[in-house]
Amino acid sequence: MDDLPVNIENLTSLTHPQYQIVAVLLMVGYGAHFAFTLFFLSTSTLIAPRYRLVPWMSAVVMVAAGLSLLRESMVFTDSYSFVGGLWMPVADQVFSNAYRYANWTITIPLLIAQLLLALNLPAKTTRHRFYALTAAAIAMIWTGLIGQFYESQAVGTMLLWGFISTIPFVYLVWGVRSALKDSEANSPVQLHPWTRKLFFYFLFFWGLYALAYMVPAFGDGGNAVVVRQFMYTVADIFSKLVYGIILSQFVLRRSALEGFGPAEQALTKWAGGPGGVDASTLPDEVATPTPDRGAS
Ligand code: RET
Numbered sequence: 119m120d121d122l123p124v125n126i127e128n129l130t131s132l133t134h135p136q137y138q139i140v141a142v143l144l145m146v147g148y149g150a151h152f153a154f155t156l157f158f159l160s161t162s163t164l165i166a167p168r169y170r171l172v173p174w175m176s177a178v179v180m181v182a183a184g185l186s187l188l189r190e191s192m193v194f195t196d197s198y199s200f201v202g203g204l205w206m207p208v209a210d211q212v213f214s215n216a217y218r219y220a221n222w223t224i225t226i227p228l229l230i231a232q233l234l235l236a237l238n239l240p241a242k243t244t245r246h247r248f249y250a251l252t253a254a255a256i257a258m259i260w261t262g263l264i265g266q267f268y269e270s271q272a273v274g275t276m277l278l279w280g281f282i283s284t285i286p287f288v289y290l291v292w293g294v295r296s297a298l299k300d301s302e303a304n305s306p307v308q309l310h311p312w313t314r315k316l317f318f319y320f321l322f323f324w325g326l327y328a329l330a331y332m333v334p335a336f337g338d339g340g341n342a343v344v345v346r347q348f349m350y351t352v353a354d355i356f357s358k359l360v361y362g363i364i365l366s367q368f369v370l371r372r373s374a375l376e377g378f379g380p381a382e383q384a385l386t387k388w389a390g391g392p393g394g395v396d397a398s399t400l401p402d403e404v405a406t407p408t409p410d411r412g413a414s
Contacts, residue, residue: 123267126338126346127197127213136340137198137205143351144191151184154359161366164384166373173369175232176362179225183358186221193217218350219263225358226255233294236365237301237313238372251293254286261286262331269334280331287328294320306375312368319356319364326353 132140155177162173197213198205207213230251234244265279298313305313330349333342373381 124212124270125215125266126270126334127194127215127343128207129270130339130343131207132198132205132340132343134200134203134205136344139344140194140347141191143347144187144194147351147354148184148187148191150355150359151180151187154362155180155184158362158366161370164373164380165366165369166376166378166381169236169238169369169373172232172236173362173366175228175235176358176366179228179358179362182221182224182228183354186217187354190215190217215266215350216263219259219266222259223256226259227252229358229361230255230294232362232365233316234297236369236372237297238304239297239301243300247293247297251290251297254289254293257286258283258290266331270338273335277332277335280328284328287324291321291324305372308375309368309372312364312371316364316368319361323353323357323361327357 158173158177158180162170162177165173193211193213197207197211199208200206227248231248234248237244239247261279262283265276265283268275268279295317298317301313302310326349330346330353333346333349336342337345370381370384374385
């Protein structure tokens with residue numbers, strides 16, 4: 119397989135712990151994404167109808183990512199056989215991280231769309247930014263996809279494509295930053311700290327994918343396989359799942375601040391409690407618990 123454009127996973131044996139860690143990481147990945155589909159669908163009713171697409175898009179992202187990781191996991195277990203105390207790559211099965219890139223082509227436009235919808239920018243700005251950021255994201259993913267085919271044979275070529283891919287990524291980061299900044303003009307002040315923190319959150323966890331891409335430049339053995347799948351799993355969970363929870367919480371607060379009853383009730387219940395909202399930041403009618411809630 120040396121002369122085929124394959125991932126490092128196909129060229130190295132794995133010890134039993136290395137194999138187990140990757141198998142568990144992939145399982146945690148698809149399990150968490152599938153499970154949280156239910157969370158996003160069930161909590162969406164607390165959010166004002168105009169922002170409800172945000173959790174619904176998270177639910178779609180969860181299913182798409184769950185299926186992709188399930189497939190990745192099945193291909194991983196099919197790609198090795200246990201021989202002489204080691205997990206050896208099998209000759210007639212190719213493991214590929216390309217499934218991930220295919221999946222990002224679907225999920226990233228959704229992640230961008232849900233951010234823009236949560237920010238409640240004017241419709242025209244939202245549309246323009248969506249097209250520009252999605253075009254940059256597709257350019258980033260597909261140039262990275264080409265590059266990762268060179269990781270086992272020509273690390274220099276891989277890094278060159280990685281560099282090309284970083285150019286649209288920088289544009290994407292800049293676009294997200296300016297969308298977040300623009301949103302402050304039409305967002306209640308209580309939401310401003312959220313938008314500032316969101317940028318660094320986004321930068322860190324999306325950047326983790328770029329770091330994972332570079333792992334074959336530093337090693338191509340079993341540890342490199344484990345480190346890369348670990349980085350992918352962390353990036354997946356935080357840039358899709360936890361990101362979805364944060365955006366849902368963000369639009370839940372926005373809904374409450376705009377006077378949407380179910381959101382007000384959901385937040386009032388926890389007002390003053392650990393991690394709850396400060397009641398003084400909510401409209402008056404929200405800050406006063408109703409008698410039945412006070413009694414419980
Ligand atoms: C690549 C190639 C190397 C350079 C850069 C990359 C960036 C990838 C990113 C991926 C984000 C994926 C997400 C998936 C969600 O489902 C393509 C690895 C910069 C930022 C958020």
